Amino acid sequence: MSVRVNPMFIDDLDRFGAEDVQLCYQCGDCSTVCPHADEVYKFPRKSMRLLQMGLEQKLETTLEPWLCYYCGQCSEQCPREADPGETMMSLRRWLISRYDFTGIARQFFKSRITEIIAIISIALLTGAFLLFYGLSGGNIHIYDGDGAFLPSPFIHKFDLSVGGILAVFLVLNAIRMWYFVMIKGTTFAVPWWLYITEIYQLPWHFLTQKRYSECERKREHKFYMPWIIHLGLMLGYVTMLVLVMVFIEQLQAGPEIRWQVHIFGYLATIGLITGTVYFIRSRFKKHYIQYKKSHGTDWVFVVLLFIIVLTGIAQHIFHRTGLYEWANITYVIHLMSVVPWLLRMPFSKWSHLIYRPLAMYLAAIRRDALVRQVTIINSNPVVVK
Amino acid sequence: MRTGVFFCQTDDNRNLNIDAIAKYSANLPEVETVQILRLKPLPEINFICHQIKTNNLERVVIAGDIPGYYKPVFTRAMALAGGNADEIRLASFQEHGARGENAMDRAKAIVACATMGVPFPLAAVPGGNPVNHATLIIGAGIAGIQSALEIANAGKQVFLVEQTGTIGGHMAMFDKTFPTLDCAACILTPKMVSVGQHEMIRLLTKSKVVAVSGKPGSYRVKIKQSARYVDVKSCIACNLCTEVCPVKVKSEFDAGISMRKAIYIPFPQAVPNAYLVDEKSCTYILSEGKKCGVCMKKCPKECINLNETDHTIDIEVGNIILATGYELLDVSKIEQYKYGIFPNVLTSIEFERLTNASGTTGGRIVTKTKRFNKKTEKDEWIFSPEGIPPRSVALIHCVGSRNKKYNPYCSRVCCMYSLKFAHLIKEKVPNVTVYEFYIDMRAFGKGYEEFAERIKQEGTFIVRGHSASVEMKDDQMVVRGEDIFNDKLVEFKVDMVVLAVGLIPSPGTEELSRMLGIQRDTDGWFSELDYNGSPTDTDKGGIYVAGMCQAPKDIPDTVAQAAAVAAGVLGSLTSGKGLGHMSSLTLSEIEAKAKTIHTI
Ligand SMILES: Cc1cc2nc3c(=O)[nH]c(=O)nc-3n(C[C@H](O)[C@H](O)[C@H](O)COP(=O)(O)OP(=O)(O)OC[C@H]3O[C@@H](n4cnc5c(N)ncnc54)[C@H](O)[C@@H]3O)c2cc1C
Ligand code: HEM
Ligand code: SF4
Ligand code: SF4
Numbered sequence: 001m002s003v004r005v006n007p008m009f010i011d012d013l014d015r016f017g018a019e020d021v022q023l024c025y026q027c028g029d030c031s032t033v034c035p036h037a038d039e040v041y042k043f044p045r046k047s048m049r050l051l052q053m054g055l056e057q058k059l060e061t062t063l064e065p066w067l068c069y070y071c072g073q074c075s076e077q078c079p080r081e082a083d084p085g086e087t088m089m090s091l092r093r094w095l096i097s098r099y100d101f102t103g104i105a106r107q108f109f110k111s112r113i114t115e116i117i118a119i120i121s122i123a124l125l126t127g128a129f130l131l132f133y134g135l136s137g138g139n140i141h142i143y144d145g146d147g148a149f150l151p152s153p154f155i156h157k158f159d160l161s162v163g164g165i166l167a168v169f170l171v172l173n174a175i176r177m178w179y180f181v182m183i184k185g186t187t188f189a190v191p192w193w194l195y196i197t198e199i200y201q202l203p204w205h206f207l208t209q210k211r212y213s214e215c216e217r218k219r220e221h222k223f224y225m226p227w228i229i230h231l232g233l234m235l236g237y238v239t240m241l242v243l244v245m246v247f248i249e250q251l252q253a254g255p256e257i258r259w260q261v262h263i264f265g266y267l268a269t270i271g272l273i274t275g276t277v278y279f280i281r282s283r284f285k286k287h288y289i290q291y292k293k294s295h296g297t298d299w300v301f302v303v304l305l306f307i308i309v310l311t312g313i314a315q316h317i318f319h320r321t322g323l324y325e326w327a328n329i330t331y332v333i334h335l336m337s338v339v340p341w342l343l344r345m346p347f348s349k350w351s352h353l354i355y356r357p358l359a360m361y362l363a364a365i366r367r368d369a370l371v372r373q374v375t376i377i378n379s380n381p382v383v384v385k
Numbered sequence: 386m387r388t389g390v391f392f393c394q395t396d397d398n399r400n401l402n403i404d405a406i407a408k409y410s411a412n413l414p415e416v417e418t419v420q421i422l423r424l425k426p427l428p429e430i431n432f433i434c435h436q437i438k439t440n441n442l443e444r445v446v447i448a449g450d451i452p453g454y455y456k457p458v459f460t461r462a463m464a465l466a467g468g469n470a471d472e473i474r475l476a477s478f479q480e481h482g483a484r485g486e487n488a489m490d491r492a493k494a495i496v497a498c499a500t501m502g503v504p505f506p507l508a509a510v511p512g513g514n515p516v517n518h519a520t521l522i523i524g525a526g527i528a529g530i531q532s533a534l535e536i537a538n539a540g541k542q543v544f545l546v547e548q549t550g551t552i553g554g555h556m557a558m559f560d561k562t563f564p565t566l567d568c569a570a571c572i573l574t575p576k577m578v579s580v581g582q583h584e585m586i587r588l589l590t591k592s593k594v595v596a597v598s599g600k601p602g603s604y605r606v607k608i609k610q611s612a613r614y615v616d617v618k619s620c621i622a623c624n625l626c627t628e629v630c631p632v633k634v635k636s637e638f639d640a641g642i643s644m645r646k647a648i649y650i651p652f653p654q655a656v657p658n659a660y661l662v663d664e665k666s667c668t669y670i671l672s673e674g675k676k677c678g679v680c681m682k683k684c685p686k687e688c689i690n691l692n693e694t695d696h697t698i699d700i701e702v703g704n705i706i707l708a709t710g711y712e713l714l715d716v717s718k719i720e721q722y723k724y725g726i727f728p729n730v731l732t733s734i735e736f737e738r739l740t741n742a743s744g745t746t747g748g749r750i751v752t753k754t755k756r757f758n759k760k761t762e763k764d765e766w767i768f769s770p771e772g773i774p775p776r777s778v779a780l781i782h783c784v785g786s787r788n789k790k791y792n793p794y795c796s797r798v799c800c801m802y803s804l805k806f807a808h809l810i811k812e813k814v815p816n817v818t819v820y821e822f823y824i825d826m827r828a829f830g831k832g833y834e835e836f837a838e839r840i841k842q843e844g845t846f847i848v849r850g851h852s853a854s855v856e857m858k859d860d861q862m863v864v865r866g867e868d869i870f871n872d873k874l875v876e877f878k879v880d881m882v883v884l885a886v887g888l889i890p891s892p893g894t895e896e897l898s899r900m901l902g903i904q905r906d907t908d909g910w911f912s913e914l915d916y917n918g919s920p921t922d923t924d925k926g927g928i929y930v931a932g933m934c935q936a937p938k939d940i941p942d943t944v945a946q947a948a949a950v951a952a953g954v955l956g957s958l959t960s961g962k963g964l965g966h967m968s969s970l971t972l973s974e975i976e977a978k979a980k981t982i983h984t985i
Binding site for chain 2: 025028029031033037045080081218
């Protein structure tokens, strides 16, 4: 099988954040200290090598970037300061752009301006649409119930349709990922039932991010702050998503607080606010090595989420204190940030919420298949005489 | 000849003002164009070709730190333009040492010479000083010894200053040398003996240079000789004093793996072959004469005087040779190898002493044994001849070398001595497994590649990949790494780890460089005048560098350089004229000299 080499690939990846790959002299220190590298998936050195050799098509089919949880130990250790951790991060950005068939992700990652313009335009479009809708039928002084500026059944439909678009893109991209990895990148036979026996990996990794917690395994600290914080953020996020997509009508109903729904909202908010503040602060303080370098998209990601959380809280407070005009205005702003955020999702860093569990799932399937193959070979002695 | 000057300077770490140099070169005769190029990643061939054509250039000068790097581009451009590729001249700031006080003038002179097509070293020869016939050599490792013998054998006076109690330096600590596996002592000891006996060599051990003044050809040097407390001439090395001495400290000569007394001789073949007292641990000296002093009473020759004081010596010399060698980087700061935490993680020099037939275990390679120290009431790990030999040993290359956090440079001898270690272990320990972790095998010298091949054939597991961790798992040391050729993450159980620790300049280097005004390069080693042309001279007239103190190198290169230095010194003595300081040459002097060469 011939392999195509792209000598410019390494320069291309520069734009995704991997600036120091050329410095690597292949010592393997990074793979040695990586708490996640194992016998089947050895990284980051091998990924560095593929990159140096310009084997773009090979890299496209690898799972390794997703198996890295960016603890940064490799970069701390690297004698050449080639920053393998950041290289893995950049490869994830690049892979996201690869899985995305529209090519939009690529534009976002390569040019911050494009991304910001896209976000602002969608925000403005959303704002214009909502204002038009609200002003044409509703009353700015009413927040919930009859004559509301943005009535909850409408918002419900609106949410579901945005969510639907997002889901379509995500599913298509995830299928492409599966195709790259399991069809193009897997040369050995994979029995179909492994897809069933390993299926638990998906919810397990989605809900716990277990592997993230193992980031300190070799450093033997008690627990790993980013993981706990991220878990809170993620659980908060999913809770909020369910509330918004399913229970929006109860959520928005007033004036008294409906504890059976709202309690979840409050808990989720705590997770979200702690998470976003923590990550923004870390990116400023740079105290963990993984926050030393921030790609433009990293900032957009956390800051946008932070704005969403803030406007959500504000809108809720105004509603409950009876400042209905303000509640409506902040609601519009809130939705103006939510829609670009959701629509951007399949093209942005956030898509890791699908790719990461999927990667763990596929990795487990491939690992099982390989082990099976090795046992078959070992248990088939060739009798010569 | 119509000349174009192109500046290709990537980063300006030596405070060269390229704009000013460019302005200067614009006024040089026959220079048609001067340009400062943007270099990412390489200059454009077409652009340069166009420049050559439009300016009708017959000669092109590339100026910068590493102009040779850009030469291929210019050569192609010149060929495309139909010019003569021989007329591409390099003005290398780095090579010709444009640094320090008058770096700017030097850089200008380098460009001026290049525009005239005159090799810089031909034009820039400061000199003509009358020379004192005595020579000072600082440091008595193999480099200092070699230079001293060459000069003394030619009948000239040498002062050899050594800070420790014996000459020999590191080489005296080794058992075998690569790649020939010759016995190091067999080569070194005769040389040491002849240094000790030579009538033209005045050996000053336990001594340091404390002040230098004067000018090239006649330096006045103040040397502080610390008290030895034992009369070198009458000591017969009977060892009676050592037997009674109650104080025990780690032996420097044994790299700390064995103990010596406060009165001791570093090793039996030491030169001068006399005992000495370590004032930092002697009870009598520390208590200012109140306690102990038993050795004085015991000595049959009455040659111990614990009340002796330091004294200074003033000498005048014509030339000075720096041969201060190296030391090892402090590995305990590279935490992942657990040096100082796990007893059987050794540095290379400790291993040299362990495997040395005259060492504490008689050359047996064993792991450390636990022993209860009654004084400190703590367990301690020591080497004893009865120790258990290791079942497996890991040798790790590039520990702190080629590493941006420690030494960015290659220490140049570690690959080879690690291979030597692998051989020695295989030879001495039956059924042992040896793993050698390396990044790149640098077997560059004569017979070195063959040596490496031979070691591989002896059954050492040579792992292409560095190890980044030494850990303890259920009381068993394990070394982990990536075996890149076999595409495996490996974990080996080992009983001993030997770290090929990076080399750094010896501690006195900085002080000497300040005292003598010698530049040091970014890595801390003494800077030579011109890397290719005069690798043994320095900026300062009559001051030379030999051996490891200039840059890491092996023994053959050290000896060659030391002999080359001697040739330089002897040349100045026979001609009666020595080199002056490079800084004494003015820009106009170099220009004038270059012009005369140019017109010939
Ligand atoms: C573990 C190991 C194994 C090696 N094995 C080999 C081998 O097998 N073959 C080989 O070719 N090379 C080998 N080498 C390299 C070899 O050691 C060097 O090439 C050689 O010793 C350099 O000699 P030197 O005289 O320049 O320096 P040194 O041997 O370091 O001598 C310097 C001397 O100067 C003295 N000194 C330092 N500063 C001052 C001062 N300020 N004033 C007065 N005196 C001072 C020191 O006390 C010392 O005596 C090995 C190196 C190591 C680390
Ligand atoms: C709703 C779901 C999720 C949200 C909102 C979310 C949010 C975030 C945020 C904000 C960051 C960036 C922190 C920073 O700025 O550095 C992040 C990083 C990370 N997330 Fe998530 N996440 C989600 C799901 C997941 C899942 C399911 C996994 C794993 C199985 C995961 C693993 C990681 C890891 C390893 C990082 C750090 C490394 C990297 O940035 O690639 N996340 N996540
Ligand atoms: S540690 Fe650094 S130099 Fe070594 S293989 Fe990894 S990235 Fe390359
Ligand atoms: S950042 Fe951590 S998980 Fe990722 S490759 Fe480096 S060591 Fe492994």
